[in-house]
Ligand SMILES: CC(=O)N[C@H]1[C@@H](OP(=O)(O)OP(=O)(O)OC[C@H]2O[C@@H](n3ccc(=O)[nH]c3=O)[C@H](O)[C@@H]2O)O[C@H](CO)[C@@H](O)[C@@H]1O
């Protein structure tokens with residue numbers, strides 16, 4: 001199995017192009033199931049999760065073409081994927097295909113809305129908590145679906161089509177909001193989603209659905225209204241920049257010191273995380289078409305954070321921020337409120353010498369310690385990249401095993417970092 005080897009100590013200087021967002025591209029690709037016409041998506045990142053979803057879509061009979069150059073061949077990094085669900089032959093999504101990631105479960109919504117039935121395995125994804133799908137099922141039931149869970153599969157039926165209704169989410173759920181949006185676009189009448197997720201990826205999905213002929217108002221706020229339409233048509237849509245990849249490289253630069261332009265991204269997608277970064281003593285300078293991150297000398301200041309739904313500090317940047325805090329002056333408290341088991345990186349950071357204590361939903365990080373390279377391995381995507389950030393400053397060699405997690409969510413990670421001066425390589429095997 002491949003591994004990433006890092007020799008720590010080099011500052012980062014240069015330009016890092018930010019890819020399209022994995023967590024936007026996945027629901028957008030799934031939305032292609034809502035129409036028999038072609039949906040063209042540009043700026044799609046090259047990631048294992050994208051390939052896994054394409055396999056699931058092909059299994060339904062969705063045709064696709066991929067075009068675009070690889071990072072390094074020219075300045076364009078994104079690929080263009082055209083999906084056509086004009087000849088869907090199956091509405092069954094098997095365990096082997098769905099269990100590798102969370103988002104694949106969301107196919108249940110467009111399949112049900114357009115074909116009146118779907119049988120989809122319970123999802124997989126990062127091992128960061130129990131991650132039930134009860135609220136997604138509730139949303140479909142509110143739109144008139146008959147849903148049963150049988151042998152690890154969710155079987156949903158609406159032979160006469162879905163009907164608009166009011167969906168109140170008792171807690172904010174990104175996946176639940178994606179599912180409710182997609183299902184409601186083809187439901188008869190009006191649907192209200194209350195306490196909807198406000199994440200930029202939800203807004204991106206709603207924007208694309210509106211281009212396809214949907215009638216959605218209020219996306220990006222907790223109150224969304226959808227007027228159902230009988231059918232949707234083809235469209236072309238660019239995937240928004242990856243705010244988690246942006247924040248990850250921003251934290252890497254804060255950690256190593258240096259001066260890096262994060263290109264093709266937007267500060268408003270992660271303002272709360274950038275505000276926190278500024279409080280650590282890192283310069284955050286929004287520029288045209290990107291964000292410049294600079295820290296030349298000086299201490300990293302300790303800052304306390306709490307993860308929250310958007311626009312709060314994202315849970316998907318919690319592990320990376322913890323890595324940064326292992327080198328801060330003083331102690332910082334990191335509270336995780338979204339997932340009950342998202343501290344799996346703590347014991348691996350400890351192998352590198354980090355001093356972190358767990359207390360319920362808080363991790364207390366004592367900074368300013370010396371990190372020393374070691375073999376490490378993580379069980380989820382963002383935890384894996386937190387080990388990369390720590391490895392960039394650890395003395396000696398850090399080897400990160402199980403890199404398939406990184407390949408799920410970070411396009412050309414080694415290329416992007418090594419071009420800015422990091423001593424990082426992938427060892428195949
Ligand atoms: C592919 C993708 O976009 N994944 C993101 C998505 O995951 P995902 O959509 O799975 O996360 P949710 O927002 O749904 O989960 C938020 C919380 O709600 C709970 N919950 C959710 C659904 C449900 O039916 N019942 C329930 O109790 C979850 O266990 C969790 O505690 O949003 C998360 C929160 O920003 C991110 O960390 C993930 O990277």
Ligand SMILES: C=C(OP(=O)(O)O)C(=O)O
Nearest residue numbers: 101102103125126316382
């Ligand atoms: C948790 C993540 O992904 P998934 O929801 O697919 O597990 C993530 O992108 O950080």
